[in-house]
Amino acid sequence: MLALQILIDGFAISSLYALGAIGFTLIFGVSGVLNLSHGAIMVVAAVIAWWVSGTYGVSPYLGALAGLAASLACSFFTYGVIVRPLQKSPSIPHEEKEIFVLTATLLWGIMLQEAVAYLFTNNPKTVRPLVEGVVRIMGVRTPWNEVLTAAVSLGAIALLYLLVNRTRTGKTLLAAAMNPRGLTLLGFELSSIYILVWAIYGLLAGGAGVLLGAFLGVSSDNAGTLTASAFAIVVLGGLGSVSGSLIAAYVVGYLETLTAYLVNPSIRTVPALLLLIIVVYVRPQGLLGRR
Amino acid sequence: MLRSRTFQVVVPALLVLILLPLGVNGYILGLLTLAYYYAVFAMSWDLLFGFAGEVNFGPSFLIGIGAYTAALLNHYWSWPIPPCLVAGAFAAVVAGAVLAIPALRLTGPYFGLITLVAVLLLQNVLVLFAGITGGEIGLDLPDVLSIDASTNYYYALAFMTVSGAILYGLAQSPVGLILQASGQDAIEAAALGFNVAKHKLAAFCMSAFFSGLAGAMLIFYLGTASVGTVVDIGVGVNVIIAAVLGGRRTILGAAVGSIFLIGAGEILRPLGQLSTFVVSAIALVVILFFPGGFMGRLLQSGGRE
Numbered sequence: 001m002l003a004l005q006i007l008i009d010g011f012a013i014s015s016l017y018a019l020g021a022i023g024f025t026l027i028f029g030v031s032g033v034l035n036l037s038h039g040a041i042m043v044v045a046a047v048i049a050w051w052v053s054g055t056y057g058v059s060p061y062l063g064a065l066a067g068l069a070a071s072l073a074c075s076f077f078t079y080g081v082i083v084r085p086l087q088k089s090p091s092i093p094h095e096e097k098e099i100f101v102l103t104a105t106l107l108w109g110i111m112l113q114e115a116v117a118y119l120f121t122n123n124p125k126t127v128r129p130l131v132e133g134v135v136r137i138m139g140v141r142t143p144w145n146e147v148l149t150a151a152v153s154l155g156a157i158a159l160l161y162l163l164v165n166r167t168r169t170g171k172t173l174l175a176a177a178m179n180p181r182g183l184t185l186l187g188f189e190l191s192s193i194y195i196l197v198w199a200i201y202g203l204l205a206g207g208a209g210v211l212l213g214a215f216l217g218v219s220s221d222n223a224g225t226l227t228a229s230a231f232a233i234v235v236l237g238g239l240g241s242v243s244g245s246l247i248a249a250y251v252v253g254y255l256e257t258l259t260a261y262l263v264n265p266s267i268r269t270v271p272a273l274l275l276l277i278i279v280v281y282v283r284p285q286g287l288l289g290r291r
Numbered sequence: 292m293l294r295s296r297t298f299q300v301v302v303p304a305l306l307v308l309i310l311l312p313l314g315v316n317g318y319i320l321g322l323l324t325l326a327y328y329y330a331v332f333a334m335s336w337d338l339l340f341g342f343a344g345e346v347n348f349g350p351s352f353l354i355g356i357g358a359y360t361a362a363l364l365n366h367y368w369s370w371p372i373p374p375c376l377v378a379g380a381f382a383a384v385v386a387g388a389v390l391a392i393p394a395l396r397l398t399g400p401y402f403g404l405i406t407l408v409a410v411l412l413l414q415n416v417l418v419l420f421a422g423i424t425g426g427e428i429g430l431d432l433p434d435v436l437s438i439d440a441s442t443n444y445y446y447a448l449a450f451m452t453v454s455g456a457i458l459y460g461l462a463q464s465p466v467g468l469i470l471q472a473s474g475q476d477a478i479e480a481a482a483l484g485f486n487v488a489k490h491k492l493a494a495f496c497m498s499a500f501f502s503g504l505a506g507a508m509l510i511f512y513l514g515t516a517s518v519g520t521v522v523d524i525g526v527g528v529n530v531i532i533a534a535v536l537g538g539r540r541t542i543l544g545a546a547v548g549s550i551f552l553i554g555a556g557e558i559l560r561p562l563g564q565l566s567t568f569v570v571s572a573i574a575l576v577v578i579l580f581f582p583g584g585f586m587g588r589l590l591q592s593g594g595r596e
Contacts, residue, residue, distance in 0.1 A: 102346070104579065106531075108575060117564060228411065231404060232408070276404075280405055
């Protein structure tokens with residue numbers, strides 16, 4: 001019974017982690033940006049969804065849409081106002097671009113987090129779930145919302161997979177990841193590809209944020225932890241490798257769930273961190289990374 | 292040229308800081324004392340980032356190790372303060388070396404991530420063994436540096452000046468040049484016959500030494516060691532912001548950035564919760580429009596050539 005419970009809970013959490021991390025890895029893979037405001041963008045999406053569906057009493061679907069719109073706006077802002085000017089800036093030497101993007105997105109994340117805390121306080125907020133009720137899966141009482149979380153996460157990831165591997169647009173994304181200069185020589189506008197990537201990213205991060213808000217609840221204080229866990233999952237799986245992130249998300253999700261159920265909920269993140277250290281020392285490119 | 296100009300700026304500034312306790316009240320002195328310890332954190336971080344080219348996301352790992360080693364020795368074995376400080380600095384160097392020797396095989400984001408994870412683990416360990424370490428609440432110390440605000444101020448100012456001089460001297464020395472070369476193009480530096488790994492490790496140990504020592508001094512100033520003041524990710528973030536804001540690869544800029552950061556936080560206190568927002572926004576604007584930071588601009592317009 002407990003084993004089954006762990007299996008189901010772990011699956012839902014892992015799928016959510018995967019959704020959160022996959023946008024992060026996509027941005028890194030295609031444009032080489034590690035976006036440290038990731039967690040804050042997720043929080044914004046969740047809190048806006050909570051606010052719209054809670055205050056105005058509209059359906060939770062509208063709330064979720066508002067959350068997605070908010071994270072999309074944040075994502076475009078991050079790219080247009082922060083990342084792009086830094087990448088274009090002539091006064092920053094090339095080898096230091098990375099640290100500047102890291103520091104700037106970190107600051108931007110703090111600003112988002114503080115703005116949310118100021119406008120909506122930092123109390124934990126639970127977004128009204130899209131579906132109510134419970135279902136028994138082989139005797140384990142599971143909220144429908146948990147099932148929906150896993151289903152939507154996996155659905156979104158499947159759509160992304162189809163987009164990247166089966167469409168022409170997706171192929172240009174892959175090409176941009178492999179050789180941006182070659183792609184521009186073929187006559188593609190690199191900046192429109194980046195805008196597309198950031199749009200996909202905004203939707204993925206927002207979706208993950210809203211689902212997380214409905215599943216576990218979200219507070220503005222979580223922003224840092226959410227970024228760290230996405231970063232950890234992505235490195236564990238191999239920076240830029242989407243399938244690696246997927247596997248890593250399940251490894252981390254189950255490891256945390258097992259620790260929480262069998263050992264002690266207060267140290268749920270520790271085994272995953274230790275695993276991460278070991279993997280980075282032994283195999284720095286991650287599980288499925290390319291070097 | 293650069294050197295003389297730097298001295299022209301630094302010496303009068305130091306004189307003003309030395310005379311400050313005559314004119315301002317204890318509260319401001321307390322703030323500046325805190326800022327000076329932060330300045331040492333930020334300067335040590337800049338040695339690693341600006342010169343060795345390694346992004347250490349976890350300066351508070353080194354700070355925390357130094358601080359908690361000193362705190363535990365003082366709390367449980369009643370060691371007097373000086374040996375506690377030495378032990379704290381030494382422990383930070385050892386921990387830094389243990390972390391750096393394998394981690395320096397990694398580059399860029401991987402190194403950064405390892406240092407970040409190290410902080411998270413340290414934080415978890417401290418909270419987990421709350422019975423010994425005091426956990427979130429903190430560990431109170433029987434000894435403090437001084438209860439007099441201006442004595443504390445002078446301790447911190449002297450400490451910052453000496454550490455700053457050593458770090459700055461190191462950065463300007465041939466070793467600093469080699470470090471800079473290793474940071475910017477490791478392959479070429481190695482091809483010129485310099486042992487890149489050895490130099491980076493040395494830089495990491497120097498950085499760890501001063502971070503640990505400053506962490507230990509800070510807790511003896513505060514009279515308590517807690518996760519929130521010396522280990523939390525937020526501490527590390529502030530250190531990084533201060534260093535980048537002041538101007539990377541200048542060492543002195545890091546000190547200016549720290550004093551600015553603490554001062555701005557205080558001036559904006561009436562804004563309440565929004566103060567962090569405003570400070571971050573200012574820092575972001577500086578990074579976007581003046582990537583050289585305060586000092587970078589000052590030194591550049593003066594005598595670079």
